[in-house]
Amino acid sequence: MAAVDLAELKTLVPAGRLMALDVGTKTIGIATTDALRMLATPLMTLKRGKLAVDLAALAELTKKHEIKALVIGLPLNMDGTEGPRCQSVRQFATNIANHGPPALAALPVVFQDERLSTAAVTRGMIDDYDMSRAKRAERVDAAAAAWILESALARLR
Secondary structure (H helix, E strand, O other), rough: EEEOOOHHHHHHOOEEEEEHHHHHHOEEEEEEOOOOOOEEEEEEEEEOOHHHHHHHHHHEEEEHOOEEEEEEEEEEOOOOOOOOOHHHHHHHHHHHHOOOOOHHHOOOEEEEEOOOHHHHHHHHHHHOOOOOOOHHHHHHHHHHHHHHHHHHHHHOO
């Protein structure tokens, strides 16, 4: 399905779980909401491989968690403009729509500004949990996806 804005999402899919993706070049951070869309929870970090394998894994997760829509982090520049990373993320969303399994391709997609998400999450992991660099590396992408999803949930309310 094509990208929609949050107002359209509220109308198209008034209830049900959302899944956020923090799409990077090497990994995809994944987070989900509860059915009432009250809480975002980091789910996992998927190592990127071939597109077909990545899309199949995402389709399986959306089926398993009964996902109704995707929220994809859009890495805008600090001045709000789109750069090459945004183009890459938009292309990934296009690939979901054009090449993903039918159940995944049919999900509405919302883009959410993700500026400073990884930095905010990393700082919290250092300050609040005193996490080592290795443990942060394992968890930061999924936590950033949860941060993106929390931002989208706040805007939905």
